Amino acid sequence: MLEIHRDVCGYCGCCVSVCPEGALELIDAYLEVDDQCTCCGICAKVCPVGALEVRDEEKI
Amino acid sequence: MKKKYDLLVIGGGPAGAIAARTAARAGHSVLLVEKRPAIGAPVRCAEGIGKEALAEFVEPDERWISAELKRAELVGPDGVSMLLEAEMAGSKVGYILDRKIFDRELVWQAAGAGADVMVKTRASAPLMANGAVKGAVLDVCGEKMQVHAEVTIAADGVESKFSRWCGVDTTVPVREIMSSCQYLMTDIDIDEECTTFFLGNETAPEGYLWIFPKGKRTANVGIGISGKKSGAGHRAKDYLDRFVRRRFPDGKTIECIVGGVSVCRPLGCTVADGLIIAGDAARVVDPLTGGGIYNAMFTGDLAARVASKAMDEGRVNAAALMPYDEAWRTSPMGLAIERNYHIKEYLIKLSDEKLNTIIHSAKSLDMKDFSTLTLVKELMKRNPKLVAELAVLRALIG
Ligand SMILES: Cc1cc2nc3c(=O)[nH]c(=O)nc-3n(C[C@H](O)[C@H](O)[C@H](O)COP(=O)(O)OP(=O)(O)OC[C@H]3O[C@@H](n4cnc5c(N)ncnc54)[C@H](O)[C@@H]3O)c2cc1C
Numbered sequence: 203m204l205e206i207h208r209d210v211c212g213y214c215g216c217c218v219s220v221c222p223e224g225a226l227e228l229i230d231a232y233l234e235v236d237d238q239c240t241c242c243g244i245c246a247k248v249c250p251v252g253a254l255e256v257r258d259e260e261k262i
Numbered sequence: 263m264k265k266k267y268d269l270l271v272i273g274g275g276p277a278g279a280i281a282a283r284t285a286a287r288a289g290h291s292v293l294l295v296e297k298r299p300a301i302g303a304p305v306r307c308a309e310g311i312g313k314e315a316l317a318e319f320v321e322p323d324e325r326w327i328s329a330e331l332k333r334a335e336l337v338g339p340d341g342v343s344m345l346l347e348a349e350m351a352g353s354k355v356g357y358i359l360d361r362k363i364f365d366r367e368l369v370w371q372a373a374g375a376g377a378d379v380m381v382k383t384r385a386s387a388p389l390m391a392n393g394a395v396k397g398a399v400l401d402v403c404g405e406k407m408q409v410h411a412e413v414t415i416a417a418d419g420v421e422s423k424f425s426r427w428c429g430v431d432t433t434v435p436v437r438e439i440m441s442s443c444q445y446l447m448t449d450i451d452i453d454e455e456c457t458t459f460f461l462g463n464e465t466a467p468e469g470y471l472w473i474f475p476k477g478k479r480t481a482n483v484g485i486g487i488s489g490k491k492s493g494a495g496h497r498a499k500d501y502l503d504r505f506v507r508r509r510f511p512d513g514k515t516i517e518c519i520v521g522g523v524s525v526c527r528p529l530g531c532t533v534a535d536g537l538i539i540a541g542d543a544a545r546v547v548d549p550l551t552g553g554g555i556y557n558a559m560f561t562g563d564l565a566a567r568v569a570s571k572a573m574d575e576g577r578v579n580a581a582a583l584m585p586y587d588e589a590w591r592t593s594p595m596g597l598a599i600e601r602n603y604h605i606k607e608y609l610i611k612l613s614d615e616k617l618n619t620i621i622h623s624a625k626s627l628d629m630k631d632f633s634t635l636t637l638v639k640e641l642m643k644r645n646p647k648l649v650a651e652l653a654v655l656r657a658l659i660g
Pocket residue numbers: 272273274275276277278295296297298302306307308309310311383384385386417418419420421422423424442443444484520521522523540541542543547552553554555556558
């Protein structure tokens with residue numbers, strides 16, 4: 203599961219641009235993840251502030 | 263607010279604003295939608311732009327110019343610094359903008375030209391008919407509405423979701439996203455007319471760190487690193503914090519922003535039936551510098567002009583919009599992207615050691631006497647061990 207730490211997120215869209223599944227969307231300042239997410243961890247890797255975390259799954 | 267427009271523009275950044283302005287000036291009905299509640303905020307930019315580039319689209323105005331640049335400084339991995347004065351830097355000399363005001367001014371001009379504008383309005387799905395884009399579903403403060411348009415311009419920035427919903431893959435490769443973080447810092451000692459770039463694997467792996475002056479004792483201090491190099495404990499913010507602690511221990515951070523800049527090749531095709539993709543959404547950022555304001559305005563303007571002509575001629579399919587794709591690719595901007603992509607690929611593979619050697623060597627030359635090409639040739643003469651690398655660079659520039 204992808205956990206979004208909204209208190210850390212700076213709502214910049216960097217993660218949205220790299221998600222191969224198109225599973226992320228920024229609704230103004232609120233980042234949402236949908237059920238297309240495969241927990242690949244790419245978004246968590248590139249986030250400039252570390253606001254994303256893949257839980258219970260191996261991280262890349 | 264109407265239900266039907268000639269042109270729907272998604273995104274209120276420089277690409278969208280200029281597109282809306284151009285189309286409205288050509289007499290078309292235009293709606294520009296921006297999902298954020300305010301145009302231009304939060305800023306996602308270091309705000310640097312060349313003087314001539316800016317003047318192509320808008321008259322410079324002191325209300326949104328924070329600083330005027332006279333020189334640039336390049337600092338190598340070992341700390342050696344090389345200064346480029348205005349007369350050598352050529353067109354590189356420019357301004358640092360205040361994009362909160364600048365972006366707003368551009369949208370203002372679009373509105374002044376007759377475009378309708380809606381903020382806090384998100385395009386959440388395309389309207390499709392027979393595979394063609396016919397407008398969008400808009401989420402306006404919790405309510406959904408449909409707006410039909412002959413042509414839709416996706417100028418939705420780095421996220422670029424709209425084109426994806428229309429079937430265009432806009433995914434940026436991990437190694438080609440610049441994961442970025444920037445502080446607007448004040449009460450710091452800086453050269454208020456100089457932009458400084460720091461290179462090196464310790465400082466900013468496969469990217470660079472910048473200090474862009476914003477006026478008196480104030481600057482954008484930021485960094486972009488390759489997504490490939492980012493991870494827990496070594497993210498853009500970690501590198502930036504380390505730099506700031508050393509360089510500006512007493513500085514005050516009055517704004518903190520994050521962002522992503524694509525430094526990949528542009529999309530393979532930037533049009534579809536009823537759709538044109540412009541600005542960051544089309545991945546037309548300069549891959550070497552990460553600069554995208556000018557490229558966004560250029561493609562936004564071109565997109566509107568091609569759409570306008572296509573609408574006048576009554577055909578808005580991909581073939582009718584294709585002149586847009588062809589025109590930006592063969593423009594000086596398109597050719598610069600292609601060339602700079604190769605230079606970037608070359609530079610990120612250079613070791614710190616080689617980078618140091620090149621900067622030390624270049625520093626010892628009187629830069630005024632050299633064009634870029636003769637400079638590279640001279641460097642080759644002085645650094646026989648680097649001939650192979652420099653030959654690549656020369657081929658790319660020449
Ligand atoms: C840290 C950083 C530093 C940079 N420094 C520089 C620099 O010094 N010089 C330079 O030239 N460039 C710089 N850039 C790049 C520059 O900011 C962009 O290239 C430029 O803003 C692109 O303009 P645009 O109009 O294409 O997109 P944007 O300015 O990103 O505008 C897109 C807009 O679309 C909106 N939007 C997105 N989706 C939707 C939707 N579904 N519905 C409605 N609205 C939507 C967004 O909210 C956004 O306002 C930098 C970028 C970053 C991140």
